[in-house]
Amino acid sequence: MSAPILWIGLDDLDGEDSEDTGSIASKIARQLRLKGYNVEMFKLQLPKLKEIGFDNDNAAYAIRVRMDPGEAMDFVGELVMDISSIESDPGLAIVMDRAFPLAVKLAKASLNSKIPKELVLEVSEQTGIQLLELGGNGDGVIGAFAVAVLASVGCAEKLQIDV
Template sequence: MTLYLGIDDTDTRESRGTGRLARTIAAELARSYTVTGVTRHQLFVHPAIPYTSHNSSAVIHIREAENRAAADVFATAKELMLADFIEGSDPGICVAADQDIGTDLCLFGFSAKKTVVTQEQARSLARQAGIRLEGLGGTEDGVIGALAGIGLAASGNDGRFVQKGTTRDLRGNQTIAAILASGVDRVETRGGAAVSDGIVSLRKFPKPACVGGEAVLFVEADGDAYRDIVIG
């Protein structure tokens, strides 16, 4: 079983970002659980939607055999978020097991990428599914992105990993073998051709897209080597 912990709207333009907070929470949860990655999910950018910079949410992926872990994961993350509350932010938090995330929640996530959705919609869907969803301050608009994030993550086909294994340790020119060893599942061209050998010039660190539930790093030819493409 996989637990998905979604957070959103935890920052301001002057503060640390939601992604950094998600990685801090992931590090704490990793003391007790198997954290398999942190993904970023891009949501709709529109004048009617308040957001800090890019309107994205973050989801922590946790492999856990027992559903009762959801309560502890939620409580741990909530405590860390409240301890690091940024004045002016509107944070939301959500946790759900993969078996509790149905088609309706996935569709809500994809709707949140292209239309304006509401707190009322998010809270109603969470109640119907029996999912823990809570606002932790401000307007609590972060509940929208938190719920949308877990729907998108559970779909297995959205977003990109901003933490997966030891990917954040890689910089500069790296072999395909090193990239795969760090936690990336596959390296491919945008045309879908597998790349199993060679050197990749990284823009920063590998940020593989989530495709079919796997971490796929897309690359393009660059002379005799490759360079990574950030997708998702």
């Protein structure tokens, strides 16, 4: 049996004097390639709302890869903790194969308004999405959830990864 397709969402990895989240996500994708995995990368533009602290771009990123979910959580989680800014609030989300409609509905709502982290945690638990808060206040799981979910249903921009 082959490993499932994973959609690994990443958000809020950057800080004041660090690389942006997209650059850090690209580094993680390259590390997965070096381990022999075929990867694709996706971007989701998040809203620039007053109640959401954001950098210039306010985008979240997803990596599509076929691998064991536990291995992905360990490998990517460790890389995020090593590479992300100490000032960040990094979050990681993993969707296996394709997100359920309930998760898609919530992720789409996040494109227009701030959604509470508690609701993301609740819906993730109900729909089997794995989340990791990897530092700070962990609010990055909101964007990570949104990009992983929406990329899994074809609603995120596919990017080229520089090798």
